[in-house]
Amino acid sequence: MSKVTVVGAGNVGATCADVLAYREVAEEIVLVDIKEGIAEGKALDIWQKAPINQYDSRTVGSTNDYSKTANSDVVVITSGLPRKPGMTRDDLIETNAGIVKSVTENIIKYSPNAIIIVVSNPLDVMTYQAHLTSGLPRTKVIGMAGILDTARYRAFLAEELNVSGKEIQAILMGGHGDTMVPLPRYTTVAGIPVTELVAKDKLDAIIERTKFGGGELVKLMGTSAWYAPGSAAAQMVEAILKNQRRVFPVCIKLEGEYGIDDCYLGVPVILGKNGIEKVIELDLNAEEKALLETSRGHVKEVMNVLDKLGK
Ligand SMILES: NC(=O)C1=CN([C@@H]2O[C@H](COP(=O)(O)OP(=O)(O)OC[C@H]3O[C@@H](n4cnc5c(N)ncnc54)[C@H](O)[C@@H]3O)[C@@H](O)[C@H]2O)C=CC1
Numbered sequence: 594m595s596k597v598t599v600v601g602a603g604n605v606g607a608t609c610a611d612v613l614a615y616r617e618v619a620e621e622i623v624l625v626d627i628k629e630g631i632a633e634g635k636a637l638d639i640w641q642k643a644p645i646n647q648y649d650s651r652t653v654g655s656t657n658d659y660s661k662t663a664n665s666d667v668v669v670i671t672s673g674l675p676r677k678p679g680m681t682r683d684d685l686i687e688t689n690a691g692i693v694k695s696v697t698e699n700i701i702k703y704s705p706n707a708i709i710i711v712v713s714n715p716l717d718v719m720t721y722q723a724h725l726t727s728g729l730p731r732t733k734v735i736g737m738a739g740i741l742d743t744a745r746y747r748a749f750l751a752e753e754l755n756v757s758g759k760e761i762q763a764i765l766m767g768g769h770g771d772t773m774v775p776l777p778r779y780t781t782v783a784g785i786p787v788t789e790l791v792a793k794d795k796l797d798a799i800i801e802r803t804k805f806g807g808g809e810l811v812k813l814m815g816t817s818a819w820y821a822p823g824s825a826a827a828q829m830v831e832a833i834l835k836n837q838r839r840v841f842p843v844c845i846k847l848e849g850e851y852g853i854d855d856c857y858l859g860v861p862v863i864l865g866k867n868g869i870e871k872v873i874e875l876d877l878n879a880e881e882k883a884l885l886e887t888s889r890g891h892v893k894e895v896m897n898v899l900d901k902l903g904k
């Protein structure tokens with residue numbers, strides 16, 4: 594029987610649990626939150642939607658009782674503060690590091706072999722925190738950002754070209770922040786290089802909009818996004834539980850790949866039943882390498898802040 598725990602029953606966590614149930618990705622989905630009753634309530638609401646939307650996945654809620662999460666195959670960590678207008682993701686580090694650390698300790702106690710997908714921000718450094726606390730191999734403690742950032746990029750391109758978003762294939766690398774690196778050289782529309790279809794100035798504008806895609810939504814809503822983020826995390830869970838070996842950009846600790854050591858960054862990987870099955874190394878050109886290096890430098894600075902906080 595497959596079991597998934599989603600920690601944090603807020604906007605992203607509840608959306609993720611809902612998508613997991615609706616798509617019948619797991620038989621049991623446990624939603625956990627620290628706020629009394631909220632996880633139980635949202636789990637019950639999703640379960641009551643099953644007869645309408647015709648699914649059999651069972652959602653269960655828990656207020657901080659991790660015994661209910663025992664033997665989860667995959668755990669998604671969404672607990673933590675979202676940012677407000679005027680804040681960067683990095684501003685969340687102090688509060689969210691403490692939350693991610695305590696949540697990871699509880700998870701590991703009851704599901705020592707789970708694959709952990711981190712969503713809380715600042716994403717790359719919260720993945721670092723969960724990796725350190727869990728003691729699991731790097732291939733099993735991974736971060737969700739690349740699927741979301743790529744989806745934004747794909748949606749903007751679909752709009753520009755007036756084609757289905759399904760036709761856009763793209764890869765994006767680096768940290769989940771303004772230094773992320775969309776790669777037009779690896780972007781196609783049904784196999785056609787995007788550079789043959791979109792003028793350079795338009796493509797540059799779409800890349801800029803993608804980099805600040807999270808901030809655009811924070812400005813509009815006063816808090817950050819959840820539909821696309823929750824769905825993106827659920828897509829990672831599905832790839833793992835169904836051993837789909839899908840190719841996604843995922844955050845992992847790099848150990849020599851791309852000439853980078855000891856830094857958590859988004860890179861293309863094959864995602865399957867063991868978590869990250871393989872990191873795909875692209876032959877980047879000089880400009881792409883320079884952009885990735887800038888992103889690495891930024892993430893490393895925030896990792897150093899975490900080190901100073903005492904992890
Ligand atoms: N990686 C990514 O691409 C994205 C990351 N995020 C991040 O995801 C996180 C969650 O965002 P939202 O769901 O919008 O926030 P939210 O405020 O709606 O939900 C967060 C939930 O976490 C719970 N929580 C806090 N401390 C907890 C603890 N110790 N144990 C269990 N639950 C706890 C809160 O009670 C709340 O229900 C934020 O850090 C946000 O920045 C959001 C969107 C995309």
Ligand SMILES: O=C([O-])CC(=O)C(=O)O
Nearest residue numbers: 676682714807808817818
């Ligand atoms: O922007 C934020 O703070 C939340 C997030 O990571 C995103 O939506 O990309």
